[in-house]
Amino acid sequence: MNDSYIKIKNLTRWWRFGIVLFCSLILSVACHRGGSLPVNYQSTNAACRQVEHIAGITCVPEKFERLVTLDDPENAIALGIKPLGAVLSDISSSWQDKLTGVKNIGKIGEPSLESILALKPDLIVGSEYHKNIYPITSKIAPTVLLKFRHSGTWKEVFTNVSVALGKKEVGQQVMADYYRRLAEFKHKMGNKLSKIKVSVVRVYPSNINLYFLDSFCGIVLQDAGLSRPESQNYTASEAKKLFGNPIQVPIGNELVEKADGDVIFIWTYENNVKGNQTAQYKLEQLKASPLWRNLKAVKENKVYVVPSYWIGSGMLAANAIIDDLFKYLVDTH
Numbered sequence: 612m613n614d615s616y617i618k619i620k621n622l623t624r625w626w627r628f629g630i631v632l633f634c635s636l637i638l639s640v641a642c643h644r645g646g647s648l649p650v651n652y653q654s655t656n657a658a659c660r661q662v663e664h665i666a667g668i669t670c671v672p673e674k675f676e677r678l679v680t681l682d683d684p685e686n687a688i689a690l691g692i693k694p695l696g697a698v699l700s701d702i703s704s705s706w707q708d709k710l711t712g713v714k715n716i717g718k719i720g721e722p723s724l725e726s727i728l729a730l731k732p733d734l735i736v737g738s739e740y741h742k743n744i745y746p747i748t749s750k751i752a753p754t755v756l757l758k759f760r761h762s763g764t765w766k767e768v769f770t771n772v773s774v775a776l777g778k779k780e781v782g783q784q785v786m787a788d789y790y791r792r793l794a795e796f797k798h799k800m801g802n803k804l805s806k807i808k809v810s811v812v813r814v815y816p817s818n819i820n821l822y823f824l825d826s827f828c829g830i831v832l833q834d835a836g837l838s839r840p841e842s843q844n845y846t847a848s849e850a851k852k853l854f855g856n857p858i859q860v861p862i863g864n865e866l867v868e869k870a871d872g873d874v875i876f877i878w879t880y881e882n883n884v885k886g887n888q889t890a891q892y893k894l895e896q897l898k899a900s901p902l903w904r905n906l907k908a909v910k911e912n913k914v915y916v917v918p919s920y921w922i923g924s925g926m927l928a929a930n931a932i933i934d935d936l937f938k939y940l941v942d943t944h
Contacts, residue, residue, distance in 0.1 A: 658674070659671055659672045669755050671776075677731060679694055681697075684713060685926060686768070686773075686926055687772065690778040691778070692778070693712065696714040699713065699715040702880070724748070735748050735751065736775060737755075737756050738758075739757065739759055758771070761826075763830050766830070768924065769785075769786070789834075789929060793836075800941060807873045809874050809875075812877040814878070815879075815893070816890045819897065820859045820860060822859050823844075824850075826922075827928070828921045828922065831933065835933070835936055837936075840869070868906065871908060872907075873913065874913045876935070878919055879891055894916075915935070918931070
């Protein structure tokens with residue numbers, strides 16, 4: 612080990628110590644004002660709206676210009692607002708054309724405080740999973756953290772985002788357009804709609820999972836008037852009680868018949884390249900399995916590999932799923 616390496620290692624240690632010290636200083640000056648809910652430092656600004664959320668009450672500037680989202684920015688973009696920074700996942704690449712100029716501030720669940728600080732935001736929006744960094748982000752800029760129970764509650768989340776960003780009416784119009792597109796889908800499907808059972812399958816590196824009624828994509832399928840196979844016909848509360856998970860359940864290779872339907876939508880997705888490669892290999896193994904090849908949907912060539920936005924959590928992903936429904940269920944017939 613040479614001297615240069617030791618010096619670099621020491622510098623790195625001191626740099627990390629400085630970051631920790633900085634965060635500690637911020638936390639030390641954080642304070643709570645009257646009432647049961649904490650109010651961040653912008654609460655006395657007259658040109659703002661008080662918004663109650665999962666972490667307290669925040670006064671959101673009426674005319675913010677430097678928004679940062681601690682999650683995927685798709686809901687903000689759907690409302691006509693392009694954030695300065697956001698957490699961009701592989702799912703975000705599905706609407707890459709809308710992300711020009713948006714800086715990636717980190718991984719899912721791990722936004723970089725240094726990156727956020729460098730962007731000098733005047734508003735930060737995230738989910739309840741970011742409560743651990745709220746004392747810090749709320750000192751950088753007014754911060755709103757919204758409730759997120761699971762992906763099936765995406766419409767509630769979208770509505771709350773629209774209210775927090777002062778775009779309630781825009782949000783209502785976007786939601787109305789969503790239902791208008793679904794009405795058009797139902798009209799074009801006609802009598803075929805009630806005759807199709809749609810199976811939804813995700814391939815993980817180690818297993819395959821079935822998605823239930825109240826998953827993100829399950830809600831879109833419900834809104835589209837599509838029914839599900841018996842193996843996936845569980846509400847969130849039923850699934851939670853039976854399987855310990857409200858939106859999905861793993862099945863072994865010997866139970867692959869439970870993945871059958873008139874149509875199968877299937878995808879792979881992991882947060883890293885190695886995981887994606889392993890899941891893709893698992894998918895190829897699945898396709899080669901005699902049990903898989905014996906499924907009705909496979910025999911009738913009605914298995915469609917779709918992008919990872921099928922496990923999205925916002926309006927852009929929901930509309931992308933509707934695009935797929937038109938593509939595979941309307942246009943192919």
